[in-house]
Amino acid sequence: MSQARGTGYPAPWQAAPGNQRPARRSTRPRGDGPRGAPGTRRGGLGALWDVVQSARRRPRWHAEARAAMEGLSFLSDASLELGGSLEPYKIINLIVALARRRLGDGVMLWLRAPEGDVVDLAAVDHVDPEAAAFIRAVIATHPARLSADIPPGVVLRTGQPYWIQDVTGELRRGLFPDDDQYSKFHKLRWGPSITVPMPYGDRVIGALTVSRVPGGQAYTQVDQTLAEDLARRAALALANARMFLESQEAGRALQRSLLPAHPPALEGAEVAMEYRPGTAGTEVGGDFYDVIPLADGRVGLAIGDVMGRGLHAAAVMGQLRAALRAYALEEWPPADLLARLDTMVCSLPGLPLATCLYGIYEPARPGTPLAGSRDEQPGAAARDGRAARIVLAGAGHPAPLWVPPDSDPNYVELDPGLPLGVAAGTQYVETTVELPPGSSLVFFTDGLVESRRRPLVDGLDLLRLGVAGQLARRRTDSRRADLAAARRRPPARAAAPPGPRPAGGGGGVAPA
Template sequence: MLRGLEERLRLALEGTETGFWDWDVVTDHVEWSDNMGPLYGLPRGTQPSGIGDFLDRIVHPEDRDRIAGVIEQALREGTSYEFDLRVNHPEQGERWLHARASVLTNDEGATERVIGLLSDVTDRRRREDSRAFLDTISQRFAASMDPVQTLEEVAELAVPRLADWCAVQLAKSPDGDFEQVAVAHVDPEKVRWAWELQARYPPDPESPTGAPAVIRSGRPELYPELDRALLEAAALDEEQIRLVRELKMHSVMVVPLIARGRTLGAITFVWAESGRVYGARDLELAEELGRRAGLALDHARLFAREHRAAEILQRALLPGTLPDLPGYELAVRYVPSDARDHAGGDWYDAFRLPDGRIGIVIGDVGGRGLDAAATMGQLRNALRAYALKGAGPGAVLDDLHTLVNQSADEITFATVVYVVLDLASGACEVATAGHLPPFVTGQGYVDTPPCPPLGFGEVDGCSSNTFTLGVGQTLWLYTDGLVESRTASIDIGLDALAATATRVDDGALEAIAEHLIAALPPTHDDDIALLGLRRVGELGERVAQDP
């Protein structure tokens, strides 16, 4: 009966590719089932001479300390344990095994034996690793809106997880012509050398294999082993074949970058000095990587085009010329953000009113892209129209509030500051709709009656305030991109603007505007519109120096 049970257990273990071990802790004698050896890539019936022999000879060096620590803790605490460990199988390459053990103690609680099971979990680990790898890829792609950076990250993330060498080729035309835009290897010197080699041997668009063929067909290629016949079929000459051999390139796969049914390029993966070989599972992972990279590249291109279009539209909607103001200097700047995820909402304006005074405006529309630029154009034109009726700043902003509240287009958020200037006296009247206060050198920030931003619903009415711009003083209007960032509060930014504008106020106004743009925001996370107006008096402009 006992022999029958043992035989059935042996068959069950063999059928499920599960090994069994029994370790006598006192004598350090380890006994394995016959099928344990093959799981580790060793001959059937292999038996280690003890736990030290097992750790030193069989366990992967990078896992050795971790596993020894787990075993020591289990012996000390008398608890069960389990872990995954790697083995370099001579025929199957890297494999993953899962060990699950129970600690047996005597009546005094001392550990006597450890028994356990060992099973191959390579498929599970590969699925888990692939999912984690692709999740990391997707997160990195989502954070990048630069097409070239997107492709460079593809190559960098693939090494050494999926290749010793990785190169990304961007299609220049559907006929196989391409530009290599990224190369990755753990050795930077080899990367430099690869670029030199690319210059010496430009790609042949008509090559029957490799990236040109994949770009033409949109189908992946897998070469588990590069032999001479294959290299000759790829139309490589003797010198190129020699270089492939010197670099130990022996296993290759090439997958297309595909988005919306179009092949945008290819990714080439190469195992070389690691000695690994590509198989069908590797190709599946590489193809999924190619699909995600293709979508990320396509998205980045579309976003870049929209970003450029929004910036072009915004600049077109800004005034091409500004009025000449006797006795005053006027400087304006618009700078798009570096983040590439926001464009189109900031604007400035200056225009003559029917009574001879000057209207000066800075505004900021929430949102991004073409919608924000189009909304900015509507608000700019509407504000000019209301101002030309002769109403004061408060009444003009009331009209803007009414327009936005009744608009079929949903303008969710916009801020505006509107100043009316009397050229002869320097007297100014100002009102804001949720915008940051104007700054005047020699006076400080101008008090403005509170009034909510446009798009916040009905308001009781916007009030205005007055101040006088004295000779030699400068009025600065700006959007929040100048004083606000992700790394500093807006109060710190406002203090920095006041200090910097005061310190460099003796310089030329155009140069000061450039200096404020360069010096103030820690990062250009948002667009910046800036308008400076200096009263120089009737005798003309004073002598100025750059800050």
């Protein structure tokens, strides 16, 4: 067997008498196909259709016509399978599986590295697992290079197919500098191969190599056309998956930059927060939250949702959160802060709508006892003290879930208010909630409780019952831990009654 290269390289291959000869294009050998077929040969599906049309005029080509029709069906199924995923690694494995299914006994998928001269071997498969492992080991020690005169390098540089009918001396030195490696290569049944480009736009992003075991059926023009079409579809699917992955990463980075990374350390309170996209594939949205330390140990707590998805909602959300933080640091009460936010949202182009819930948490304040009174005694109640509390105001946002320390959770009753952006000059109402020690408040957006499969009321009930179940399990675990600790504690001994001292006045052991 000999090698076939694109135009501008040494002689393509040695044609067998009466069996093979160079095609009109040096990169398109006819193999075992017909000679002098009428009509112009075209690439892609056009070439397959030419074969079908020619077969209708010449009955002796029925076998090749059937192969061409099977190829059309194969490419149609391959397009559906490749279009069903947006995960690059899954698409790479699918490309290899499709090529093995129809085009050969061994498959290698090469991808151009983002930078440098290296060509990455993304995947390799063969009917003989030892042969696939051998190729992986060879490439690991001698990586393929874009500048090398070996199939992946030539195809990525020229964008032309590369046939190998036999490994010549020149190609052997490029592929296997070690004679032992070349000897093992032949023993592992790697035979004729075709390497075709994977073009995307004006760039070749990879190459696909298919091969058959020695003595197997020779590759034909239909095989090459199928391989080229499969490689084109594979390049498109892989490029789309890469762009989708990059957009997801960019969305995550943007969302992280718009939301606080870590809650601040607070005195007398703990804050935990979590953000998850409500829709698969939508990494950027209008949901936001913020924790703003204020003077005297107070904390501003905010959560909101700009209606819509994507970059536009995220852009409005970024402006809204920045304005909210600025108003909060100016110490505006919750109702006045929402009124100012409403004016700001009404001034934005595009008439955006948003919901928001803002509250100011005030820690517990100890009382100051009067001098000389019983309030100075330890344990006495403080006369001017009060428990922790939060002052809330809402603008069309779901009310928070209040979790008391010793009873079932329930939603805070507050005036819902109109969403931001509905009408300028809207007035909002404040609600004060006392928070005994051990209380919790759960702020959330509607995406947590609302779904097309269930109404909002059912979602709110599920959240309340879920939090109640978690609280009940925590209390049960705490009681079990207390009982286990009590069982491990040794029993207290009863005090021994006083007894007479032993005679002689010496030391001794009193009876238990």
